[in-house]
Amino acid sequence: MGAEASFREDEFFGREEELHALTRAALEGGRGIGSSFMIYGPPNIGKTSLLLKLAHVLRTSTGEGLPRPFPLYFSFSQILSHPLALSQHFLQEFLLQLLRFLGEAQPSAFNPAAMCDRLASFGVTGCREVLAAHERCTAEGDGLSALVNALSFPFSASGDLFYPVFLFDDFQYTGKLQGVPDGAMLSILRPYIKSGHFPMFLSGSSPGRVTASLKREGLFGTFQMIEVAGLSADSSIRLWGHLCERRRVEIPASLLPRASERLGGIPVYQRMLVEEIFFRNAKVPDAITLENLYALAVTEGKLNRYWREFFENTFPDRSRRGRAIRFLKRVLCDRFPLDTVEGAISLMGVSQEEGEEILSALEFKGLLKADLEQLSFVGDPVLADFLYWAFERGVLGKGTSQVAAAIVQAQLSHGSPEPGQGADHARRVAIVKELMRKWDLREVPLLLFDFGKFREKFGGKGLLEVVIGMEHEAMRVRLPKVSSVSTGYRASRGGPRFDFDLVAYGFLEGDFSEENLVIWAVDAAVEKNLGARAVEHFENRCRLLALEKGLPHDRLRKWMLINETADPAAVDLAEQYGIHMSHPTQVRLFLNLFGLEELEREPEPSRSGGAPAPRAGKPLEYELVLPMKADSEVVAARVAEEVAAFAAVDADTVDRIKMAIIEACINAFEHSASESGKVRLRYLLSPDKIELFVQDDGRGFRTGKAAEESKKNRGWGLKLIRELVDDVEIITGPDGTVVRMVKYLEAGPGKPATAKETGGPASPGER
Numbered sequence: 005m006g007a008e009a010s011f012r013e014d015e016f017f018g019r020e021e022e023l024h025a026l027t028r029a030a031l032e033g034g035r036g037i038g039s040s041f042m043i044y045g046p047p048n049i050g051k052t053s054l055l056l057k058l059a060h061v062l063r064t065s066t067g068e069g070l071p072r073p074f075p076l077y078f079s080f081s082q083i084l085s086h087p088l089a090l091s092q093h094f095l096q097e098f099l100l101q102l103l104r105f106l107g108e109a110q111p112s113a114f115n116p117a118a119m120c121d122r123l124a125s126f127g128v129t130g131c132r133e134v135l136a137a138h139e140r141c142t143a144e145g146d147g148l149s150a151l152v153n154a155l156s157f158p159f160s161a162s163g164d165l166f167y168p169v170f171l172f173d174d175f176q177y178t179g180k181l182q183g184v185p186d187g188a189m190l191s192i193l194r195p196y197i198k199s200g201h202f203p204m205f206l207s208g209s210s211p212g213r214v215t216a217s218l219k220r221e222g223l224f225g226t227f228q229m230i231e232v233a234g235l236s237a238d239s240s241i242r243l244w245g246h247l248c249e250r251r252r253v254e255i256p257a258s259l260l261p262r263a264s265e266r267l268g269g270i271p272v273y274q275r276m277l278v279e280e281i282f283f284r285n286a287k288v289p290d291a292i293t294l295e296n297l298y299a300l301a302v303t304e305g306k307l308n309r310y311w312r313e314f315f316e317n318t319f320p321d322r323s324r325r326g327r328a329i330r331f332l333k334r335v336l337c338d339r340f341p342l343d344t345v346e347g348a349i350s351l352m353g354v355s356q357e358e359g360e361e362i363l364s365a366l367e368f369k370g371l372l373k374a375d376l377e378q379l380s381f382v383g384d385p386v387l388a389d390f391l392y393w394a395f396e397r398g399v400l401g402k403g404t405s406q407v408a409a410a411i412v413q414a415q416l417s418h419g420s421p422e423p424g425q426g427a428d429h430a431r432r433v434a435i436v437k438e439l440m441r442k443w444d445l446r447e448v449p450l451l452l453f454d455f456g457k458f459r460e461k462f463g464g465k466g467l468l469e470v471v472i473g474m475e476h477e478a479m480r481v482r483l484p485k486v487s488s489v490s491t492g493y494r495a496s497r498g499g500p501r502f503d504f505d506l507v508a509y510g511f512l513e514g515d516f517s518e519e520n521l522v523i524w525a526v527d528a529a530v531e532k533n534l535g536a537r538a539v540e541h542f543e544n545r546c547r548l549l550a551l552e553k554g555l556p557h558d559r560l561r562k563w564m565l566i567n568e569t570a571d572p573a574a575v576d577l578a579e580q581y582g583i584h585m586s587h588p589t590q591v592r593l594f595l596n597l598f599g600l601e602e603l604e605r606e607p608e609p610s611r612s613g614g615a616p617a618p619r620a621g622k623p624l625e626y627e628l629v630l631p632m633k634a635d636s637e638v639v640a641a642r643v644a645e646e647v648a649a650f651a652a653v654d655a656d657t658v659d660r661i662k663m664a665i666i667e668a669c670i671n672a673f674e675h676s677a678s679e680s681g682k683v684r685l686r687y688l689l690s691p692d693k694i695e696l697f698v699q700d701d702g703r704g705f706r707t708g709k710a711a712e713e714s715k716k717n718r719g720w721g722l723k724l725i726r727e728l729v730d731d732v733e734i735i736t737g738p739d740g741t742v743v744r745m746v747k748y749l750e751a752g753p754g755k756p757a758t759a760k761e762t763g764g765p766a767s768p769g770e771r
């Protein structure tokens with residue numbers, strides 16, 4: 005059977021704090037001051053193991069003269085949904101476990117009467133009577149009474165030898181009993197819980213339901229909550245040690261901290277990965293191999309099977325399963341900001357009823373937590389990778405190895421950098437990002453981009469001399485007006501095919517139209533001496549990006565920043581490919597030209613409310629015309645992100661704005677049937693709000709034969725947009741549709757003075 009049968013006490017690691025708190029509460033039950041706990045967490049995190057470990061600790065504790073705690077473990081997941089069956093099963097477990105606790109060997113047959121007699125010989129009286137009553141209820145087919153009777157057994161049977169401590173596992177299943185109202189179980193247990201003599205530890209994966217029942221029973225305050233999450237880094241590493249030794253698998257100790265983090269410290273994943281490595285008879289010499297083995301496990305091996313079975317069990321119906329997976333993928337991988345039931349149902353694009361059923365199933369299994377309509381989802385890195393796989397394969401039809409490669413690449417490029425490099429790299433990226441933001445159709449000497457020539461000409465000269473010398477440079481480039489600079493390109497799970505440190509979208513001639521679009525891809529080298537291979541790699545990624553975006557040769561600008569030096573071969577190759585290459589000195593000159601100070605320590609100061617320049621004056625306005633084709637909405641979102649960055653908006657609001665504009669664009673792309681095939685975007689940033697306009701020249705919402713359908717199809721996206729922004733206005737007609745979205749900005753705590761000056765409400769409390 006389940007975890008109880010396979011639990012091995014000596015294979016349990018960590019969770020010292022939880023065990024300590026629970027043990028103490030259990031022992032205090034002996035003095036009538038025990039407290040009760042509600043233990044919850046996602047599936048397979050280790051709730052059952054924690055209870056079983058606790059049972060072991062309690063069994064071996066000695067209570068000098070006092071009654072001993074008798075840990076009674078009972079899982080509600082195994083029982084059938086009939087209360088009679090449950091009562092029978094409970095009775096049996098109680099008698100067996102108690103006899104074992106008192107030192108009896110396992111009886112060969114289950115004979116309740118004989119067991120009661122044995123118990124009497126230990127001084128445990130009153131069993132026979134309860135048993136007789138139970139038999140009567142059973143004969144009458146009165147399930148509820150039988151259940152009340154069985155559950156009262158431990159209380160009536162206790163003597164001064166011991167007192168029961170209840171470890172009730174998978175408690176959410178009690179809500180599924182036939183003919184028994186939700187929460188009845190708690191009503192039955194209520195007097196015992198209240199007494200403080202019988203510590204009650206309920207465990208399960210959907211705290212929402214159980215806490216709702218607790219509240220209804222007025223018991224909520226009596227319970228302390230413990231959320232079970234991954235193991236601490238320390239315990240996790242000890243578990244690696246144990247597992248590797250058992251399977252004679254060798255993983256260098258230096259890889260373990262990162263590997264633990266990779267698996268969210270979740271023990272069952274560690275187990276599965278070690279099994280996978282053992283099964284493949286693989287050697288793990290380095291991080292890349294480990295990452296590859298992990299990717300295999302999650303795309304076709306054990307980790308994959310585990311989650312596949314999980315979803316097959318949870319959603320036997322295929323199309324519903326697909327919907328649930330797509331939904332979770334958007335939430336867990338793409339980090340769609342979502343916290344209400346309504347928003348979730350909109351995102352799924354299904355009927356209210358089906359949406360609620362899907363959410364309910366996910367909650368039952370512990371993948372989401374619902375508290376007063378507020379939803380929060382598990383943050384499980386392995387599940388996220390699984391969903392990515394399922395989506396890429398099921399929806400986009402990609403092959404397993406393609407997905408695995410993408411997972412490996414994403415991980416390696418985003419994994420923690422070597423010590424000492426990380427901060428410096430991030431700082432350089434932040435500097436360049438700031439720099440690009442300042443580009444505004446200016447002409448700068450081309451030499452600034454060309455490392456080889458720059459060195460020839462200015463090598464050995466001082467900064468000031470160079471700046472003066474630059475004045476006379478004839479060769480100049482015109483830098484586009486950059487509207488958006490983002491770190492990475494598709495760095496999220498949407499498809500980490502090419503991954504750059506920075507991608508900037510710019511528009512030549514200050515005209516924000518597709519024809520004038522220029523994309524800059526930037527990489528800041530981490531290696532001290534840049535080699536030709538890194539250049540080659542960069543060029544390849546650029547080619548892919550250009551292909552995907554359909555960019556003409558000169559509209560993709562490629563720029564590499566050297567860390568310290570570069571191989572002559574790398575410099576040659578860069579020249580051949582037309583990659584700009586700059587040295588830190590050159591970048592410093594850039595900063596000088598653009599009147600920027602080099603950023604100190606903290607990257608991205610603009611977000612923390614440093615100097616929100618445009619907020620005080622007139623609204624800042626951007627306009628942009630985009631073709632209705634795949635990924636245009638990403639450009640729209642990126643621009644929104646940058647506009648928001650000007651206002652030092654918090655990350656969550658930025659996400660919401662981005663998602664809203666993406667939805668509005670997709671709506672226009674899919675349902676407007678526009679002939680020009682273009683969508684016009686306007687961004688308006690004022691001190692107190694951001695306004696976004698998405699305009700198409702299609703057929704509007706209501707005209708034509710497909711009116712109903714068009715309305716319906718747009719409906720989900722609109723609902724979602726309403727979730728995401730504060731105000732939505734739609735003007736639609738036969739000439740097209742404009743969706744206006746407004747997000748009001750709060751005056752952050754960093755700038756109360758300006759908020760007042762601009763006529764905000766007098767008291768900050770009113771906001």
Ligand SMILES: Nc1ncnc2c1ncn2[C@@H]1O[C@H](COP(=O)(O)OP(=O)(O)OP(=O)(O)O)[C@@H](O)[C@H]1O
Pocket residue numbers: 007015016017018019045046047048049050051052053054174209243271272275
């Ligand atoms: N602290 C731990 N140390 C080592 N292994 C653990 C630990 N906790 C859990 N495990 C392993 O993880 C597996 C899953 O744990 P367990 O069955 O306790 O999870 P659960 O939270 O009860 O899951 P469910 O939601 O399915 O009931 C166990 O079989 C065990 O091998």
Ligand SMILES: [Mg+2]
Pocket residue numbers: 007051052053173174
């Ligand atoms: Mg369990």
